Amino acid sequence: MLNLHSATYRHRLRRATMTNPWATIPGPGVRGIDLEIKSGCILGLVGPNGAGKTTLMQILAGILDLEDGHIQLDGTPIRTEQQHLNLCASVGYMPESVSWVGPSTPNHILSRLCAMRGVQTSEGEEILKLVGLSNRVDDDLSTLSKGMRQRLSLATALLGEPRILILDEPLNGLDPVAQSAFRTLLRQLAQRGTAIVISSHSLTDLERIIDEVALMHRGRIVESGSLSTIERDLGIFARLDIAGMGSTPESFGDEIRAEPQHPHKGEDWAYRLHLEQGDWTAQMRASIQNELTITRMNPVSADLEEVLTAATGLSVEDSGFDVFTDVEVEEDE
Structure with a gap:
């Protein structure tokens, strides 16, 4: 469905000189990424802080343009503006953090997005029900908990029935019941053929969801595939x-x-x-x-904690991951 070949993107860092105060140099990013996103597969992106997971997700969503390499959708390289628009229309992207503020409501936000994307308003209403916001559709954004705002972000990503769903830390702020419902929803979407890419700092929760995993370290994918395959490749x-x-x-x-x-x-x-x-x-x-x-x-079976440690040489604590599920979260009212 979606393929990356030798994909490279580096963020630009300011490095002023005497002659050019706006000069930049290449900074961190991703390098030489080869990755296949398959229909009906839930792929987990795992790696230490700063490994390049968010950058890679933004490339897949069409937000960042590659410096080198290319991206293909259904076997066709993305080169023209129209092909890029087709990619963006095929992807639903949920960023790690969205500040839902201002005098608005979930229903109002989805209605405006439906109008912008040429989607029936009724679809937005159905999606709000799907993510569990049916009782809060007309509530002011300021009254929503962190978990509710995460659900609203997910709703916007699902708008238009995207073929590919990119979710950056979607479990943040969700209580255990909401996380369970979220996993069920993702599995249902995958069974309908949706390709899903998800990252999370909770290895235990991520392990319950994914079919395959891509391990990232220092801007590269060091291993990818099923956990059992990676286990053998790493000598576990x-x-x-x-x-x-x-x-x-x-x-x-x-x-x-x-x-x-x-x-x-x-x-x-x-x-x-x-x-x-x-x-x-x-x-x-x-x-x-x-x-x-x-x-x-x-x-x-191998678990994500063990595989990550073997692939990067870092302990889970050094990687910034949480391997426990009984951590305190903001109550999802």
């Missing part, structure tokens, strides 16, 4: 939690590293097994069970 070994009763096993094989774990009630021993090569096939699991009384045997 296949793991298996195993526990049982009776005598503790002395060994599980030469290519298996056994890490002791705390056994559950009714168990005599427990281990996390790390396989140095390949995956845990049914044959391998069956061979482990010989002469052992197994109570549980579960494969352990």
Whole structure:
């Protein structure tokens, strides 16, 4: 659907000289980005602060023009002004932060946007219901909580039934119930064929939503694909939690590293097994069970926290991420 090839964009920084006080130099941005946005797929952009996630999203939305490389929509490179307009019409973009202020209401804002985009006013009304603002459509913007304003931003992004949805930190300010409803909405949109790109500082919440992930570091994509594929590429070994009763096993094989774990009630021993090569096939699991009384045997998938750390060499704390879901949020009234 949407493809980037060697995409490069660098923000300009002021660097005044004696002869030119307005001189600029290339600053941070993104470099050599190759990325495919697929229909019906929810792609998570993950990376430390300053990795270039917002810049990349603005490129995908058609807000920033590339310095180098090109972008394609349905296989057609974006070169002419009309092609650029077609790209913008295909994308719904929700920025990280929108200051909804002034003497207006959600209904008034959506009505004006419908008129600007040539969309029926009834569509705006339906979208406000979809994002959970049906009871606040005529309330003044100043009375809306942070979570309500996030919903309004999402509503504007959904206007016109975009084929591609770009969401920059959409979970900010949403309470747990609203986050759950939001995840359900995104899954429904993806099932209808909408391509979705989403970033979030909450790795646990993001992991619940995405189908694939692109890991960014210092303006580049260092890994992309499904979590299981990236896990193998980064050398994160296949793991298996195993526990049982009776005598503790002395060994599980030469290519298996056994890490002791705390056994559950009714168990005599427990281990996390790390396989140095390949995956845990049914044959391998069956061979482990010989002469052992197994109570549980579960494969352990990689999580975003572990993958991010392996890809960037940074701890989650250094990256500026939150791995907990029980943080305080502004109450979504």
